[in-house]
Amino acid sequence: MDWNSMKPATTLSLPDRLSVDLERLILDGELSPGDRLPPERALAEHLGVSRVSIREALRELENRGLIDRKPGRGTVVLGPGERTGLADRIGEAVNAADAQIRDIMELRAIVEPPIARITAGRATPRDLAQLRELVEAMEKDTTKERYAELDRAFHQSIAQYTHNPLLELINEQIAQQIAPSRGSRYQTRERRQVSSAAHRRIFEAIAAGDGDLAEAEARAHVLDIAAQIAIAGKQGAEPAPGAPTTQPSADQETGI
Template structure:
């Protein structure tokens, strides 16, 4: 194991054992390096890595602290990995999303307030009129986030946000046109189809029908899996991504 990795493990052990609790300030560099039997350079590298993972928080002029260690904040560090996922990895992320998102929609069906349902309706109306793909994606993110947040579990909200990031959605919606059947007319664009599926999800939520909401959400995610599996688009950048 590399020296920096050893340093990371030793600091994590201090946190797991309770020697360093959430919100605690780390000892100064000289004392901590001596305590752990590490060089200062190795300790600095470890602190930088743990800060990037949101395990530690650097406060300028005040030292380094253990973060609150809230799971949803720690999970945010995975967003970059999701953004750059391609091919098989992207499909694996999508499979996990298909397991979680229908259940979130089912739970939300019984929890969304009247104001939240009205907000979802406004989002859908705005997305239908969106002038750019970027605007559509922003509204799409807001639509799915509103549903997930209604469940009241920030870990679930964060996981679903990671499994389908803004970057992933933009990739495929920007360029995807489903291939038309032989002699047929062009199929809807990814944007048009996504909007129709969002409408179906919204109607199920308004009806407070958890089963229908879960089914509509599952169909929505499964359609993306079909696009990726069949190679409906020939744009490699699109094939690497995940739609809304």
């Protein structure tokens, strides 16, 4: 891991900027579950900042459930499934339903729009900086696998920035259920562009603190995805008007 590649501080405070950059590395997969971060002293030297700033940034990530810090063990990156208690019970409830994509999309339509509304009223400058980076990364030309990772990170971050751990856990379980569809035949390069535009609108509404608009844009996005999945599901029997009669090639597939 090249720690020198991390970005310098911007308008955010230094600890916030550091936590944003570290979170980006985790969300991007450059830091994987189980990876150990360098000790505070070494990380501070790599980045040319004080240990106090590093400590505050790591505390923020720990509060967000992204890392675990224990004496003698160091700082370890956590994966989505490494939480216990309530997370396990929620996961069992969702998985027990053996939900199909349609069922999951119905659940998303109920859960995600209000989450976007709440986030519009609670997101901090640090949160908005992270969302902006995710949106800008999705708008670039990238692979379907990379886009799927960014897409998951974007929706999960919105839930995280409600600063309500229960909503975050519920959304995390939904994300695990829909993970297969993010690289499936349902999605094309054109769909990726449409999704990126929707993500941009959701982000801008959240950044503006407009809860009504954020909720409306999030609902429109989920309903649009559900409609496209329904169309794709019918193509095997009878193509929808104007829909392609062949399945997209591998390089056309992407996330949602």
